[in-house]
Amino acid sequence: MSDVEAFLSSGVTFGGLSLPSRFLLAPLEGVSDIGFRRLCFEQGAALTYTEMLRARGLAQRNRATLDLIDTHHPAVTTGVQLLATSPDELLAALGVLEQGARGAEPHWQNIVAVDLNFGCPSRDVIQQGAGPALLKRRARIGAIIDALARWKTTTTLPIKAVSIKIRLGLNAKEAEHRVYLPVVEMASSARLDWITVHARHAGQRSRDKPDWTAIGEAKKVATIPVVGNGDVRTRDDARRLHEATGCDAFLIARAAIGSPWAFRALRGQGAADAAAGDIERERVRYDETAARVRTKDKYRQFHGDNFARLLAAARGERAAVVVPKNAHM
Template sequence: MLLNQPPTIFEQIIATDAQPVSFRVREIPICGDLILSPMDGYSDLPFRLLCRELGSAMSYTEFVNVDALRFGDHKPNNIAWRKLKYDPSEYPMTFQIYGHDEDRIVETAIRLQDLGPDIIDLNMGCYVKDVAERGAGSGMLRDPAKIGRIFARLSTQLRVPVTGKIRLGWDDATRNHVTVAKILEDNGASVVAVHARTKEQAYRGEADWDAIAEVKQAVRIPVIGNGDVKSVADIARIKAHTGCDGVMIGRGAIGNPWIFSRLDRDQVPAQDKIALMRRHFALNLDFYGERIGLVLFRKHAAKYIHGVPGADRLRLALLTCNTPEEVECLIAELAQDSERHARTQT
């Protein structure tokens, strides 16, 4: 597998011709309107590759703490550096970073350009306590002036475009999504992605799509909408409701990457789900090695097989598997169960 290599001209032409251009990140065309959201623990290289093949228009790494990156120490098992590995087929590739120290954010972003990302994105949406209360992630939303200073420096000192992902604010009393989006635009951001909840909401309650529409009306740069997109119908609804240029899908893609092909889970035959499971498992083993690859695959497998005959038994059995051969045997049994079930339905 080729990693951290820029795409060839041929690969760029293929990417450009695949779908109409929905929007541009500065000069970079985004060919398609659906995008896998950066998600810690999920949007790793194996899952991103599957989502790209199924229609996701661009790639974001899992978010990486700038304080965890030690230049000159690119050890393959260093978790932070491993998150930044990518495949040339993922063009355009976005590195998402987070932190609280202005100088550290800017200095790290400058140096990361040497690894060849097409875009660098600053996470201002993570609600996790250890991140936000230290002033990183959504904690940055409490200091819009600081955001402006950081983006002014990034947009003038980076060769690549810089973008930002935000929430609506710290809480309902301090919503400032429009203000922050304008600050991003005024200080050189090329795109703003908006998760339509506050930090305090985390994933509770409904996403406020009206807020995304407010941002879209307030800025000229492209706006990516995010939050509560769980079905193909939701894609059409959020676009009609907000006018957003792109739709970012996170939890709705876990177990159903076919959503990027505009297919809901119940439209995908069991055999196709099982085939993709096998492929995902193989990619995990290749990328992480047997032990870690197997453990990290379990959470995806549980989602893939939801509603498939024999799923409950397999879900429990996966927890005790210790070798790839055991997992392959379980998947083979699941395939046989699905075939028998299909024959009884005809």
């Protein structure tokens, strides 16, 4: 087996987190509920995330925000992703997380990682000065990163890793000025456990080609692991991204929606397309879990349609992949 094949087939330890593979399931708004995360995890996703939660909503104990933390299954390694505009807001949200895990929300004890989102391109997020709007505000983003790193050392929760996810800038100009590189340096100085680089700026849509060279630049300045993100669908994509950049792991988003079995193919352990019988069995398991933990209808609707599409494809019918309406991609 060549070195790169061995790398792609290996697990890795980031921070205190021992990961069975180098393929992480991305946070996906409207998609990443517990039933979907469990299926991806069982197919080889090393780590899964809840969708992005607004720190302010968590700090204010907004019920709709609290309900997004569906970490009911202790065997599925899960991180929470937060969107924070300031260190105070972040720490208030993390305080609620700690209190909930000790009291009314015992399933929150299963959270092993916290990630911060500095990439969400939604207009209201940017207007609030959050997400990618923070990338060039070095003092502010540095203070948020430091607050997260410090919290990890003092929290009573069993948090094994803290990380951030960035885009390349708010727009093409910021990407050209490489506003992401000082952020990589700050994350390194704070000794976060990794940084995920989504190789697009916030003005780009997901159909636009990612600039993988930026992941290579990040890797050169980082002293922490770099997780590459953007258009990794197959093992061959992962091989090319690793060879081009030296990235340490991969964050997988749309390919997982396309087929949760993509993870076994990424790991070199099977086909990305599942047999109809397997899809049908997983659809039933998803429904059972969703009923048990009272998953919101919007997720159930989405996955009902997605399983139907996977089944149609397994029977040789053509069906286009969909993503949830209004998701901030």
